[in-house]
Amino acid sequence: MGRLDFKRGRFTVGAETRSIEKGLRGYQSVAGDSVDYYRFHHELSVEDPVYDEGTGVGRVFHGPFSVPVLHVVHLQGDDRAGGTQGFYTNDTLAVTAGWRQMARVGLTRTDVRTNAYLRDRIVYDEKVFRIERMTALGQIRRADLILQIEGTQLKADELVDDAQFAPYAIDPNALGS
Numbered sequence: 001m002g003r004l005d006f007k008r009g010r011f012t013v014g015a016e017t018r019s020i021e022k023g024l025r026g027y028q029s030v031a032g033d034s035v036d037y038y039r040f041h042h043e044l045s046v047e048d049p050v051y052d053e054g055t056g057v058g059r060v061f062h063g064p065f066s067v068p069v070l071h072v073v074h075l076q077g078d079d080r081a082g083g084t085q086g087f088y089t090n091d092t093l094a095v096t097a098g099w100r101q102m103a104r105v106g107l108t109r110t111d112v113r114t115n116a117y118l119r120d121r122i123v124y125d126e127k128v129f130r131i132e133r134m135t136a137l138g139q140i141r142r143a144d145l146i147l148q149i150e151g152t153q154l155k156a157d158e159l160v161d162d163a164q165f166a167p168y169a170i171d172p173n174a175l176g177s
Contacts, residue, residue: 013140013141016140017140017143017145020138020140020145021098021100021145024070024098024145024146025098027070028068028069028070028098028101029068032068032069032070032071033068033069033070033071033072034066034067034068034069035066035067035069035072035095035122035123035124036063036064036065036066036067036122036123036124037063037064037065037066037067037102037105037120037121037122038061038062038063038064038065038120038121038122038123038164039061039062039063039065039105039106039107039120040059040060040061040062040119040120040121041060041061041062044060058161058162058163059119059161059162060163060164061120061121061162061164062106063105064123065104065105067097067101067102067104067105068101069095069096069097069098069101070096070097070098070146071095071096072093072094072095072096072124073093073094073095074091074092074093074124074125074127075091075092075093075094076089076091077089077090077091077092077153090152090153090155091127091129091152091153092129092150092151092152092153093122093124093129093149093150093151093152093153094148094149094150095122095124095148095149095150095151096137096146096147096148096149097146097147097149098145098146098147099136099143099144099145099146099147102147102149109144112134112136112144112147117131117134118130118131118132121154121162121165122149122151123165123168126168127153127168128153128154128159128165128168129151129152129153129154130151130152130153130154131149131150131151132150132151132152133148133149133150134147134148134149134150135147135148135150136148156168156169156170
């Protein structure tokens with residue numbers, strides 16, 4: 001633990017941060033998981049200006065980047081009557097990751113502050129998830145150490161304009177299973 005006064009010692013903020021990151025990497029290598037992360041490519045994507053749907057080549061993503069993470073919680077959606085919509089289930093995903101791991105896929109603090117990650121995708125358990133929220137869970141002097149990433153599943157009908165996710169756009173219910 002660093003000193004709380006102005007004297008300098010062996011335990012500086014930098015040393016503490018490196019120690020925490022080393023501990024996170026150690027935990028991840030023993031008990032962690034991994035996700036496939038896709039960054040939205042603004043320059044190559046072509047979208048309808050009104051409906052936000054892919055046209056032409058559609059939406060294009062960098063990746064996949066296999067990202068080692070600390071923990072993943074995949075909650076399967078429950079069958080609820082959706083009123084006039086019928087039954088519709090939606091899975092949710094919560095990923096806890098070290099900041100340095102996410103920075104390796106190009107995620108910056110500016111992306112998190114400005115919500116630029118909202119078009120990114122995560123694939124986990126053979127399902128595609130749209131990222132809805134990122135929260136810094138741990139900081140030292142405003143430097144993020146741990147991120148919580150929350151997402152919701154994209155269904156087959158939502159993936160038809162994304163050529164990279166065509167293998168996931170097959171609706172298992174339509175196959176009679």
